[in-house]
Amino acid sequence: MKQVSKALFPLILFLISKAAAAETCKLATYASSWMATGTPFSVQCESGTYSGHLVATPARRFFRRGYLRLVFDQPVTVATGKVSDEGKLQPGRGKQIASMLMAGGVGIGAKDLTDGLSGAIFKSWYMIPISCVSLAFFSTGGDVLLKPGYKIEVVSLKN
Numbered sequence: 001m002k003q004v005s006k007a008l009f010p011l012i013l014f015l016i017s018k019a020a021a022a023e024t025c026k027l028a029t030y031a032s033s034w035m036a037t038g039t040p041f042s043v044q045c046e047s048g049t050y051s052g053h054l055v056a057t058p059a060r061r062f063f064r065r066g067y068l069r070l071v072f073d074q075p076v077t078v079a080t081g082k083v084s085d086e087g088k089l090q091p092g093r094g095k096q097i098a099s100m101l102m103a104g105g106v107g108i109g110a111k112d113l114t115d116g117l118s119g120a121i122f123k124s125w126y127m128i129p130i131s132c133v134s135l136a137f138f139s140t141g142g143d144v145l146l147k148p149g150y151k152i153e154v155v156s157l158k159n
Contacts, residue, residue, distance in 0.1 A: 022079045022153045023047060033066035033144040034058040041070065043152060050074050050154065059143045065091055068144040070152075079153035091142040 025045035033056045042051045052072035059066035067090040070078050078087035 022155050025050070025152050025154045027146055027148055027150040027152060030148060031068060031070070031144075031146040032056070033068045043070075043072075043154065045154060050076055066143040068146070072154075075157040076154050077157060079155045089144050089146070091144055 023045050025043045028042040028044050028049070029040070031039075031041050031054055035054055035056050037053075037055050039054045039056070040051065041054055042049055050072050051074075052070060055069040055071055057067050067088050069086070069088045071087065078089065080086075080088060
């Protein structure tokens with residue numbers, strides 16, 4: 001028993017230090033991926049207030065997602081799923097998939113609406129690809145919208 005507890009003690013210390021590394025903070029200012037790069041922001045934490053600037057890329061056409069990177073002036077960063085993201089916040093694929101399904105539904109709906117116009121020159125099934133492509137051209141993949149009070153996990157970069 002004593003041998004097992006000596007072996008588990010370093011593991012328990014490691015897990016506690018990893019759990020205590022991230023701090024939950026609240027965003028004090030509005031932040032969005034359509035804002036200009038360099039826009040200042042601040043985050044309220046129990047350990048203090050952190051500030052920095054935004055690096056933003058807005059959503060583009062053809063379902064391209066926008067993203068937002070929070071660059072802090074202090075040695076902290078946003079805790080993300082992948083270490084390589086380095087504070088990058090990006091919307092999920094759900095909005096993209098919903099927009100694509102909606103484009104298909106709009107195409108079929110446009111076909112149904114134009115069934116009465118079908119004749120020798122215009123075929124109603126032409127409307128499915130026409131409306132799908134036109135909606136895809138004007139649709140975006142989604143912007144990141146963070147309102148004040150949004151909870152962010154902040155990790156210190158000091159060792």
